[in-house]
Each structure stands twice: as C-alpha cells, then as structure tokens.
Amino acid sequence: MMTQSQNKSIDGRLVALGCNYEPWIALLEQSGWKTHCCYDLRTVDSILEEYSPCICVVDLSNNDFSLNSISLRANKTKQVKWIAIIKKEQLKTDAICQFINNFCIDYFTVPIPSSHMLSTIGHQLGMLEIESSSWVEITSQHDMGLYGESKSIKQLRDMVRRVAMTEVNVFLTGENGTGKELIAKSIHNLSKRKNTPFIAVNCASLNHDDENMSLLDGSYRQEDGTPFNGTLMLDNVDELSKEMQEKLLAYLQAPTSDSLEGEASGDVRIIASTSADLDAAVANGTFSKELYYRLNVFHIKVPTLRERGSDIFLLAETFLTKFAREYSTMASSFSEDSKQLLLRYSWPGNVRELINQVKRAALLAEGNEVKAEHFDLPSKSNLKQSLRNIKDEAEKDVLVAVLETHRGQVASAAKDLGVSRATMYRLLNKHNIVPDVRHYNNGYARD
Structure with missing residues (x-):
C-alpha cells in the first residue's frame, strides 16, 4: 500500500522554516524547485506532510523557535531531510549540537554559502529519490509490526531497512509475541523480492510427509512447475531435527542454482527465527554449528514490549481504533485507570498479548471509553x-x-x-x- 507521498513524483520540494527569502531560495525556484517559507509552527506539520518527501531547512540562528518543538517535529517526520542554519557560536550549545547530531543531515553557519547549500540540497534530493524507490511505509502493513516511536523500535526499523536491500540471510531472535514473522514480511516487502512469494514455515510442525520439507533441499516447485524464487522464513528454527538440519545445510552449501537432486533450484533468501537460546543449543550439540553460521549472517534482536515502554500506549490507541472500526463499537479512548494499568503491566506476551487485550476491551466497552475492568489483567x-x-x-x-x-x-x-x-x-x-x-x-x- 503506497502512501500519498509515495504516489508523488520526487521533484524538488523544500520547506524553509524560519528563513528569510534568501538568494539561494530564489536560485532553487529558478531551477524548478517548489519552495515554501514558513514562520508558524502551528502550520508546519501540515506543510511538511504536503511536501514530503522534501528537504526542510530550519533557521535556528535567531532563536525564534523552541528547540524542543522543532525536535518533536523532526522526530516524527518521515522522508524529510533536515538541514540547520545556526550561528558559529551556537556550536558551543549542547542542545543545538544534540539536535544536529540526532536529526540533521548537515548544517550551515551564517552567512550562508549559497553554492555549498545548493550542492548539499541537490545531493539530498538524489538520496530521497533512491529511498523513495525502495522504502515502503512499513507501519501501514503487517498489523503494525514495526510501529512505534521508542528508541529501540527506531533502531529496529533502521536495521530492517538496511538489510532489506541486501541479499544476506537474516537471523531474528526475541521472545514469543514480539512480531518476528511480521518483521520478516517487512524485510521481504522492502527488498527486491517484494513481488515474489513469501513462505513462512513453522519448523516445530515439520514432519517427513510435509510438502514444505522440499523447501529445505531446493526441490520445491511452484504450481507452474518452476523453482521457488522468493523469501523463506524458518520460524522456530531451533526445532529442526538433526536430519532436517543436515538437509538444509547441504542445500545451503550446494553450488548456486543447484538443488540436491542436481536440478535447477530457485533463488531463495532465508530468514530464520527463534525464541530459544541457539548459542546454548550449538554449545551442547543439539544444533549444527555450521548451519547456525550459515543462517546467522545478519542478526536482529527484536525488542520486547517492556523495552518499548513509550510505545505501549501509542500501540494501544492504534489497535483500539482498528478494532473499534472492525467490530463497529464506539470505543475511542482510554480512562485514566486503564492507561495506568496498561503502562504498569509487564506484558510477558509482548505485542501479541497487547493486541488481544485491546481487542477484548474494544468488544466489552459499552460507550466511548475503555476502562480498566475491560482488560483481563491484574489490578494494581x-x-x-x-x-x-x-x-x-x-x-x-x-x-x-x-x-x-x-x-x-x-x-x-x-x-x-x-x-x-x-x-x-x-x-x-x-x-x-x-x-x-x-x-x-x-x-x-x-x-
């Protein structure tokens, strides 16, 4: 599903926040750029949404804005490249340096060198074009698998985005309920394989008669008789028997494009996942060390919901809106006691448990407000x-x-x-x- 911004062609769009009509802005407009000079933080959100993907140059040299307000906007914007304009002496201010370090791709000190500014803006437009060709709005897909604003989920999104554009095998670890399959689907949909099949196999349920067994040796054939080309997710990979481990390892060690039977095999990327301690399994000999190293090329540890504290209520609100619409209920907000309950609970079942609890609350709420009694959670x-x-x-x-x-x-x-x-x-x-x-x-x- 493409967002509004992704349906736009990536031409030159720039928002100049707090900037006077500088010569470099005039030069950009003469080159065909669409620019907007804005001095009001109350309207900048809608402008950034309209212009995104875009470059945003923010002038901090006159201290006209609250740095915290600018940081909040920079933190939540997507596909916006931020550039700061400051006075040289402001480099001694920790808050300014922190803002530049966290959110900006570059900064300039006044007086602004127009040629250097134009060169930087032009380069960043090129970067936006590259990103827009590959970046799918992942938070709108797969039941919010990567949704949130906590530091840990932002780091996870960044790793997913980076590894998706490669062809390396990925190894996902994390507690049950953290959304490992959703993340595997996001990697697939952000990759060059997004138009090929994604197959998830639960290794705990594999047996010798299962047709999915052929996926482990490259002999699997699609309905049209062609080899499988796509992404294969091996969930609960720690549950593979010794025999299955050997079969998968032999396939991975075979020359490219050859199955174990000598036939042409497909082009397969493997994403393995586990909730177990596979290092311990390797140490005690229950899991093949060679297979482990073949699978664990790029390791991603999926954070627990406990590690995403600031996301809990954000996720709860999002799921409530979804389920209220799905079940045609009036539930639209949380009472204060229900908010405290959600934030105080440790969520051993992670996001999966939160989804189930909010679904229950949406069904039980009789009016607009969800109360603590609508959750099946321990009281204070x-x-x-x-x-x-x-x-x-x-x-x-x-x-x-x-x-x-x-x-x-x-x-x-x-x-x-x-x-x-x-x-x-x-x-x-x-x-x-x-x-x-x-x-x-x-x-x-x-x-």
Missing part, C-alpha cells in the same frame, strides 16, 4: 500482592538455605544472617519453618 492491588508473594518466597528460601547450612542451629543461622535470635524465630514462625537439629541432613522440618 493484585500486582502489589504478587510482588509481596515473590518477596515472601525469596525470604523463605533464604531462611531454609541458611538453616540447612547450619544444620538447624538457629543461633548460628541468625548470626550468619545478621539478625537477633528473636528476629530469627519471628521469621521462622512467619513462614511455618520448624528447625529440627536431629535431622541436620535436611536441616529443618517444614509445613
């Missing part, structure tokens, strides 16, 4: 109780271990823990632990 009091239970269990385990070390002798165990005998007996009573020195091999008798 339950979370506190869970933490208390964890603490109590840890305390109990320490008491048992120390008693065992001191063969049931309370006095020496208390001394070891640095507490009085009275405190030690109180803790033992709290956890129903009864020391029994007669059975010092066990060290205690316990309910």
